[in-house]
Amino acid sequence: MSRTLPAVDVVVIGSGWTGSIIGKELAAAGQRVVMLERGHAKWTAPDYASPQVHDELKYERRNELHQNTARETYTFRNTTAQTALPMRRWGFAYPGNHLGGAGAHWAGVSYRFDETEFRLRSHYTEKYGAGILEGLTSQDWPVTYAELEPLYERFEALAGVSGRGGNVQGHTPPDANPFDPPRNKDYPNPPMKVPFAAALFGEAAARMGLHPYIQPSSLVTRPYTNSEGLNMSPCSYCGFCARHGCEHFAKASPNICVLPAAMKQPSFELRTDSHVVRIELTPDKKRATGVTYVDAKGEELFQPAEMVFSCTFAINNARMLLLSGIGTPFDPTTGQGQVGRNYTHQTTSSVQLFFREDYNLNTFMGSGASAVTLDDYNNDNFDHTGKGFIGGAYIQIQVNGAGPINFHPTLPETPRWGSAFKAGVRRYYNHCVNITITGAQQSHPGSWLSLDPTYKDAYGQPLLRITSDIHDSDIRMSRFVTDRGVEIGRQIRGVERAIGNPRTKPYTSTVYQSTHLTGGAIMGDNPGNSVVNRYGQSWDVPNVFVVGSSMFPQNASYNPTETLGALSYLTADAVKRDYLRAPGPLVRT
């Protein structure tokens, strides 16, 4: 029997970007907010101070900052004919843990989604006919790019995003991205410095008539005071970035960009080492009464609240709903039910480039987001007629710190061990880089989330089960864009060999693809096509909001953080503006 704590107005589950933004906004609006974070309270100083944070083994091999699979993992299968088995150790993604969630150890890549992404089904149907979407359940978003534009701007001001806008009130600088969606203002900080390999990529691409640009990034490029009055210092390109915390106060994170402002609010309280096991409902399941969580001492506590915001890592939101009995689980045999539907990852691939020995790429320097990118084969920036797929991928060389435990390249024909390996890695460590290709992933009925019938977490609750394979549409897309990547790779000066590795089936849990897991609690314009409305509000339990990339109806090629940040502001604004005045559904159908 759990002990009941004094009631508050708002419980926020998770201290990542979405939870931190919403928690801070609501506390500033006078709401009594309790934020429950399952991980430890880790702050830049002292937890991420250099040099100890520059430890590849600890952070990149031993998953120091990631969800602990021993306690909670996912089960996985490609099809319903298979038995899902647990991911006993991480491979396919690195879900976050600890204060700031994945926002503390992300890479800082900061894109807005393309305008077409928000009306994906309509756009492709209108332009190419409905047949191009055959077999896909990808759908339109219930918000438009234009509605999110000012919210993207707010997130960029929060995170100090560096970059050069390619469409600032119609103006396109020659070195910016001409495919950028329209923006009212340029980025708050200038673009990052360009590593050698990325510059070589840009040069070759420009020579080919493509449109390379410096990737926008939440690593600030000069001293910056953000929209919360919090200070950041410029990036030092130290090369220990993704999967590490940033010691320089340079990589935007909830820990340095939002939480200190939230904690200045007298009505805000952060509780770490607090693992929420479920959202509690009234007997009629129409209303949430609060959440039950387990604290560091193992005591089970009930925190009553007027509103609950589930801001857990990505697809864990779907699990929270399923564990709490909110909404109807998706049934792939009937197509009924919404919770768990449209799980997507990203369709990533690469082109491995082997350089002449007189090209010192020095890829140990860099940052998680130091890249030159092009969008010529992304979104609907190219003609899809007859291609058999929708969407696309961005192509880039990103130089994010090549630690030799994980990066010790040799030619494919070189043995993996022995003197030949040793000679090979010596020859290529500093003369090899990957073109990375990050593609959209479409939703389809064979890709969904549910509770596992067999395997349980450390609290005795069912694990989330992923049933998924990649749709042929995306496999064709990956082949097409990877081929373009090979063409570019062959044009880069100093390249001796370019080897393309397009994504193939089956989808696997063993190979890292990205940490951009999406769906399971998708947003839509009515309860028949979604779990939540445009504000992340549950159609079934209107005082529960489920915010994050779980809302994406399908995954874009671009990294999700800016979009989930913008969606967080959309939710917070709507709650402050309308819900607090008149609690209840914010969208009537």
Add this chain to the structure above:
Amino acid sequence: MKFFDSPAVPLVGAFLLALVGGGIATHIISPEEAEPPARPYPQPEALPGWARQTIIANAEDGAPIFNQGVGGGASCATCHGEAGIPERQAPYPRLAGLSAEYVAKQLEDYASGVRNNEQMTPIARALNGAQRGSVARYVASLKPAETSLSAASLDMRGRELDEVGDNAQAIPACGNCHGLRGRGEGVMLPPLAGQPQTYLVSQLNAFQERRRQNDTVAVMEGIASRLTPQDIEAVARYYSSLAPVAAR
């Protein structure tokens, strides 16, 4: 990016030298690199003047400048000490242990006014580029005296700022860039250990008040602006109490 605006400098046939790595390399344009572009295009930025001068110069030429000065002006040794080590309470930096590249850049910045100092600006302006390079190399040849750690005076607040920083003020640890315990990192991030306390205080104040703005990406301006006077005292006391080390 600064090199967008840089003037064209012809490259072909020139010998350019790698600097920061500490090694010296000869750069030659191979035929296949010199592919004709579709149109004339701007050449990349040359190495900064101070960097080139440092490479060409030799330390012997710098010795008389360091010890006697030029044109009747003050010599370096007058204030910074013959061995590059000033009086303990002096407001001048200890030069012994600094890299040639760092010193040459400071001299150029004094001369151009990017770094401002009443005493140093006329001295730097009295030197031409070659002389600055030579004296910088001479300075780099001066090794700090071996002294032991002054354990008694370790300032704990200073040590905290060195090793972990201050989360509430968004101050990263000094050691993040300057190397733990002020040992320096590379040639452009100077060692702080053993620098006179008065000098360190004056520089942090100068960064804070934007009288000194010659660091890369203005990182020190932001950090110094959030240090209290007490923090500045503490961190200066801490580093000044550590044994000097040479740039690595």
Add this chain to the structure above:
Amino acid sequence: MMSERYSIWRRHLLQSMALAVPAMAMRPGRRPAMAAPAGEGWQVLSPTEVALLEPLVARLIPADNLGPGALEAGVAHYIDRQMATPWAEGDHFYAEGPFEAGLPTQGYQFSHTPAALFRMGLVRLGEVVQQQHNTPFQNLSPEAQDAVLTQLEKGELDLSPVPGPLFFQTVLDLTMEGFFADPIYGGNRDMVGWKLVGFPGYYSSYVAEIERHNLPFTRPPQSLADLARAHAEDAQHGHAPSPQHVGHEGGQHP
């Protein structure tokens, strides 16, 4: 438009393009300032295990004309220390049953923790080699040892209940870690792994170098052992413990 773009990207490529001197010639020749002391004594592994493991890792990354190999780098010591960590005991390993064989896309599905898998595989390898060759692995010639390892990699040695290729991959992964991880963990002695490939370790700032394209980076590498050494100095001088923690229980420094 294209030419302008092209020009801009040409300008991103700074002056040091087309370096004619091979990078290898630019690597530092001098000894590092801080060599991690060789760890003496074994924490977990038995003399029998060590006797098999040392020659095994020595074949995976041999000492040769390119320099020291895994043995000299202390990889066996690294593995010994890793086997004593919570990681090896499965603190990040989902150990709930039922256990089923699974498909390749479902990844590792054995019940063994990293330590259990490694040590069981090592024992079985020793037994199988003894059976087949009538002598322990360490007494075989290097060529014969390579042949055994090739068989193991290809799944031609029966290590049941441990799948041979899985054990091989485990040892190979551990060897790469021990050769390339920070010396604070007991391997990569004298930073020989880093020096082999030219990885400089933990520099905290490359802001002055990141756009120095094609720079031959010749600074000596530095490791977390620096910090540990500073802490040791503290202890000598009777100072309070540092506010910054480094390494973990398995670290070789006080």
